[in-house]
Each structure stands twice: as C-alpha cells, then as structure tokens.
C-alpha cells in the first residue's frame with residue numbers, strides 16, 4: 524500500500540489554475556523530488572497535500588485514509604509534516620524554544636514533556652549544531668543552520684512523511700550537501716518518506732530516488748531521478764523546447 528496517493532488534483536486561486544490533473548503516489552521510505560521552473564505549481568501541489576490550500580478537485584489519501592480537504596492539523600496528526608518555502612524561524616526565541624513550538628499540538632496530552640524530551644534528544648543527535656546552540660537566539664543562526672532548525676522542528680512530531688519546499692534555496696552547495704546528508708540519514712534510519720520540492724533536477728540526480736517534473740501546473744514527467752535527470756526528454760520539458 525502506498526503511504527501517499529494523489530489523484531487528479533487541481534489547485535485554483537480564483538480564476539487561475541495553478542495545478543491541474545496531478546496524480547502520483549509514494550511508497551513508505553521513498554524519496555520523491557518535485558522539480559520544475561518558477562510558477563510550475565510545485566508549492567501549490569505540496570500545500571494542497573498538506574491541507575493548507577484545499578484542492579479544487581481530485582482526491583488525496585495519506586496512510587490509507589482520505590485526507591482531501593481536511594484541516595492541516597488533522598493531516599499532521601496522521602504523520603505528515605511540512606517545511607514550507609522560506610525558513611520561518613522565530614528569531615527572538617531560542618533554538619530549543621523553536622523546537623518545542625512544533626510540539627504545541629500535543630501540549631495537552633498526558634506524558635507530553637517526557638515525549639518532547641526524547642524527541643529533542645533524537646533531533647539533537649541528528650543535528651549536533653542545534654544542541655550546541657540550543658540556548659542561543661534562533662535569529663543568529665546562519666542560513667544553513669536555520670534550514671536545519673526548521674527541518675528539526677518538523678521532525679519533533681515524529682512524522683512518517685516530511686515534505687520540504689526548496690531546502691537548498693539560498694544555501695551554498697556544501698551547506699546544501701550537509702542538509703541532504705542529514706535527510707538521507709533520516710530516510711535510511713527512520714524509514715522516513717521524503718517529498719522534496721527543488722526547482723532544478725541537480726539535487727535529485729545527485730541523491731537519486733524518484734523525480735517528477737512539473738510545468739504549467741501539470742506533471743509532465745515521472746520516473747527514476749538519475750535516468751530522467753540526464754535525459755533529453757527532461758531538458759526539453761524543462762526548457763520548453765518543442766519538436767516542429
């Protein structure tokens with residue numbers, strides 16, 4: 524059974540259709556990159572799956588349950604965690620406070636503090652720099668450290684799938700390498716399913732896994748990242764060359 528199944532999704536903003544007829548599914552533990560140029564509809568598709576922008580048409584199933592049109596908190600509770608575009612840290616709070624904010628929805632549950640402590644331990648294992656700086660102000664972290672913080676925050680709810688919108692944006696390639704190393708560790712160690720939006724296919728080709736290419740709101744290619752990334756079909760679809 525697939526962990527995520529997206530069928531024939533449309534996303535509209537008023538009269539603008541940002542995504543149309545998008546279908547794909549993911550197996551647990553899989554890495555899927557959604558690539559494509561500016562305005563292709565990548566973020567819109569990811570937000571629709573997370574419940575942030577409800578789809579205008581189609582159906583979404585996550586962990587075997589239909590989640591179409593459900594509230595983001597409900598979808599999160601099933602184990603879906605999203606890191607939206609832009610690194611949204613609470614600059615004046617400490618790193619640890621930022622991490623605890625992510626567990627807010629469990630605050631009323633019994634045993635919350637103990638569970639938060641073990642989740643903190645787990646994310647500090649993955650991101651030792653955050654442990655070192657845990658009492659420091661989050662706003663003073665570098666871009667790459669802030670990216671790690673928002674990923675760590677998304678992990679605090681112990682998700683089954685983490686969806687990240689452009690983790691490499693504005694980061695130097697070697698810092699992006701570090702962020703991806705951590706993500707791959709999580710995927711292999713926790714069998715975490717990774718859904719990652721990146722404009723270019725470069726990362727997908729480096730990391731491997733599966734890749735979808737979006738253009739003009741539609742999924743135009745879907746296949747093995749390394750095979751597709753180096754194909755002429757990919758070049759043509761990405762740059763919009765057409766045969767005449």
Ligand SMILES: Nc1ncnc2c1ncn2[C@@H]1O[C@H](COP(=O)(O)OP(=O)(O)OP(=O)(O)O)[C@@H](O)[C@H]1O
Pocket residue numbers: 536539540541559560561562563564565566567568722
């Ligand atoms: N909240 C919104 N209201 C109106 N239009 C929107 C909204 N969000 C996105 N759009 C439009 O929907 C289309 C798809 O945008 P989207 O942000 O999904 O693209 P993207 O592939 O993520 O692009 P980028 O690589 O630049 O982040 C664009 O034409 C965009 O202007």
Ligand SMILES: [Mg+2]
Pocket residue numbers: 565566567608688
């Ligand atoms: Mg986007």
